[in-house]
Amino acid sequence: MNTFSNIKELFSALKKEENLLSEMFKKRKSINYKYEYALDLVENNDNRIQYLLNRAVIRQNGSNLEINDLFLQFFEQVLDANEEINVSYINESLEKITQNIQYYLNEANEQRKYNYLRTVKTTLRNIGNITLRNVVDLKRNVDNTFKNEPNYKNKKAKLINLDTKRKDIAKLIEQTEKLVSEREVTFFTTATDEELSRIIVQLKMQLGKCTHNLIEIERQIIDFLNQIQYQSSVIEKLRQIKYLKDQYILETSTDIKTVLANNNSVIFEPNPQYSLKLSLEYLQANEDAFASIKKIAKRVKAGVKLQRPVADKISDEYLETQIEEEIQINLEEVKNGFMASGYALFDFVLHYNFTKEVSFDEKITIYCQLISQYEHLFEITEKFQEKENIDFAIVYPK
DSSP: OOOOSSHHHHHHHHHHTHHHHHHHHHTTTTSOEEHHHHHHHTTTOHHHHHHHHHTTSEEEETTEEEEOHHHHHHHHHHTTOOOOOOOHHHHHHHHHHHHHHHHHHHOOOHHHHHHHHHHHHHHHHHHHHHHHHHHHHHHHHHHHHHHHOOOHHHHHHHHHHHHHHHHHHHHHHHHHHHIIIIITHHHHHHOOOHHHHHHHHHHHHHHHHHHHHHHHHHHHHHHHHHHHHHHHHHHHHHHHHHHHHHTTOHHHHSOHHHHHHHOOOOTTSOOOOOOOOOOHHHHHHOHHHHHHHHHHHHHHTOSOOOOOOOOOOOOHHHHSOOOOOOOOOOHHHHHHHHHHHOSOHHHHHHTOOOSSOOOHHHHHHHHHHHHHHSGGGEEEEEEEEEETTEEEEEEEEO
């Protein structure tokens, strides 16, 4: 089996065959992906499929193709589409942290101590993320099992196994909290690292969220198991009734007539509907509500004449026309005067006779606007002058 020589080659292969891998990933559970299906997505070029087969990106099972388990697991974890609950990883991570803490405390070299510390921080961060993802996967699996598993015995067995997984995750959360808060107090006290403190705070928040979700999952599993038990007993009774009915001994062997006569269930009656009272503000302001009220009034034939309240007359002072004049500076006119003057731009703007009173700060703004809009017409030199503690470039017309 060939392998990728570097990560660039790997990314290039995944990018080139993204259509094929994307299609195979989407249909990984629904159908067996035929070899001829893959040929359609690689332009009938068999060499491209063989390239992926030789590098174990995909594998062939008879006439079917499958994504290799390593790549499939990677895609599912990155895309958060994984359904497997992996508690062994958390347990291994706890052991890894304990070992690296011991190495850190035994080490005198600062560089090697930092490497052990970095491993601890990375593992703690991964524990929080993996635990949270396992809880999410556990909840999704519980829902899918109860809703989609057709076999009652398998449904019950799967829910019991998922409850075992829940207990395992809860134990690992407890062990992680003890590791951080009790077992390795010396390490977390001596390893004064700001990033480590942030990671521990984030980890505790994630574990707390996981604990609350596990409590809800436990309640849900118990509820689902009770529903399965109830449904199983109902189905069993229905089977017995059907057997007696098929043997024509239902009425003679049971008291079904008496039971039905004494049963006053109203399960076949429609659910009661209660009217919703609308607020007066809504009825007064909404056009649709007012139209509905008029229709109801016509149907009831009430003698009350409905009329929308009329607003007061608008005051004349709101209708008076007010004119506000503002004198605008014509930059085009200022530019034309500068092009004909031969002076430096800032001196020209400083002494220009504007149609209104212009402050020194406003003249600076006009100077910058002229350069910004007409840069192609100006010659901006490398010389500078100072005016009121402001340096400005000397600009001449071209």
